[in-house]
Amino acid sequence: MKAFALTHPGNEQIANLEVTELLNVSSKAQEGGLVIFDFKKFEELFSLCYKSRSLISVSLLFQQFKFSNIKEIENLISFDNFDTSFFSKKSFAVSCIRLGDHDFNSQEVEVIVGDFIGKKLKEHNIEFSVNLSSPDIPVFVYIYENNFFMGVDFAGFDMSKRSYRMFHHTDSVKGSIAYSLIRFSDFNFNSIPKSKRIILDPFGGSGTLAIEAACFVNNKSINFFNKDEFAFHKFPQFDDFDFDNYLEELDKAPIESKKDGNEKTDKKNIVKTDIVCIDFNQRNLKAAEKNAKLAHINKFINFSRTEVEWLDTKFEENSVDIIISNPPKPNKHNDQKEIDKMFKELFYVADFILKKGGKVAIIMKTFEFLKPFAKKYGFEIKKTQSIFQGKEELNFVLFEKV
Template identity: 35%
Template sequence: MFDTDSLLKLAKLTYTSQSVFRILFFLGKFKVHKDLKTTKKEIEKLNIDLKDWIDKDTDLKIECEREGNHDFRSVDTASVLAGIIKKKTGHENFTFKHPDLIIYIYINNNQGYIGIDFAGKNLSKRQYKIFQSRNSIKATLAYSLIRISGFSKNKLLADVFSREGIIPIEAALFTQDYPVNFFTKHELIFTKLKPLKNVDFEDFFKNIDKNIKKTKREIYAVDALLKYVKFSKKNAKIAGVLDAISFSKKEMEWLDLKFDKTEVDCIVSYPVQMTKRRNKKEIKKLYNEFFYQCEYILKDKGKIVLLSKDSKYLEEEGKKYKFKVEKKREVYSGMMKYLVLTFVKE
């Protein structure tokens, strides 16, 4: 949570942010119990004031996301809040389709939060992700890896396991100040909110979009499979950043022909993982070649940021070429646990 002095600042963040799932205007928090009856009493204690947000014609929707073990469902909590609002305000226009306002409930174990949803959708999803691989990662996770690497304008970033291009595309959106909701701006629900009814949103979006920058091709999407190179190009075109990325089909052992010695600032990738079809020997050989190439193409103060389900073989092969793990993080994407490994030259 953070303070803001302007609803338009929240609207701008909703339009441009690459790292969020939801953006809510905070209404209140409550204690969550195992059972619904006691939880309802906690919600009833809240003094939620909606007079600035709804009138009798406002179509209102209530959504709930819940994490943890409880003896009730998310939809039960939404129904409880709807009943409380109806009793306190007399409001009767509740809908599941095309709402003017969404009140969002987020429950995390024994703590609950209620807020006005500024997007009306899951902001971690991207409209450009049409062509996907089996092991696709969320765009918000890809963006986080990019920021961990220290990548910025005028630096060179390479993803050498690019698959469908999520990491390079997010990097291009970042350096170009390209709003991730550029093509879906008029679907964002903040454009319908009562407190913002006098805002000229055409002018609002225009003032943000004028800051989009055209950058040189210093982002590289490299993969050994031609179909993934094609996927990357198609997705980048949909995202509006095709001209900001250089695409290449290259086997790992030929990377030193693609890049000059110590040319690359950041290598950010989700490497191929060990599966039933890829055994330990094959994976170790691939990782060995990867670090051998990185030793040549990465700048002395450059960083490698890798997402992986296991770190053992990456750390073993990295040591052979004097790469050490500067930091290891545990992250979750849904229920999937990953490790984020930051390698630097010793």
């Protein structure tokens, strides 16, 4: 069987890495935020929905093809690979996401696919209903350029959203973006450290990066408190499946060291990792603390109100492993001079507090202006990655202390 997972465009390789790590399956990243993979048991899709941090959706693949116009979509849709057991005595609805320039809209595709499925189910004498607001079976269509993918969405909601994010910050990013920056940094967050390590976010905002890092380090699913909301609970062929026990066992799974791929340890035996969330704004810090409490991960994060320029008084020399953050960006509230000053201070203190070979991983819209500040204090850009949050293009930038 085949499935397709959707992530943010530009994030295909990190999502592909996560899929292979979680499922140990053959997978392939494709442009447009897609990961196509093979699987043997539906439990693998349950697991991916529950454990993934980088994905937007996970769907059983019914059909894929290339097309040139909407009429061709209508002609190419086939019922050959449809598993009708999903639809028996259940409601369904079709949703469509498109990327690219087309002479049709998503709603037109939803109508075409919905009418086709309804017609075929009637021909097979399968009892069903349509519920556009809360369907039992969410049929998902993804169109990227001239590529068409259709299947059943096993999550049934946007997996990039986080239920803990009740208190927001104007410049905050989605949890899936924050997690992807963590993986982009190449820092071995989920390894078994030999001594205490320090992970620092000096521009904590609403705490998203610190929370995602804490959940990742402690192998805690970001869906722990909304595990009952997954669409797969309503699928008729799984009526007798014990989801409570299965998901509970996933929570107990040992953490694997990504250093050699074999070493495992219980959570209680992991050497302490200090995740430090700092912000100069007390309101931001309170929001971060509240969000962390909602995620039930606050005890794994240290919160502190500190200005960036004073970080060298808070941390010892060569004590911090990595700085990872979503810093303020130039806008109507922060002019370029203020931002320049802030980054000069950041790289100055980073040179002092980071260990040899330490890294600074940040999310930016533009980053060329950072190069002189970084170079002055012995940092160089190791790599960059463009990623889209909706229609907004962001850049992951990784600096390394040389």
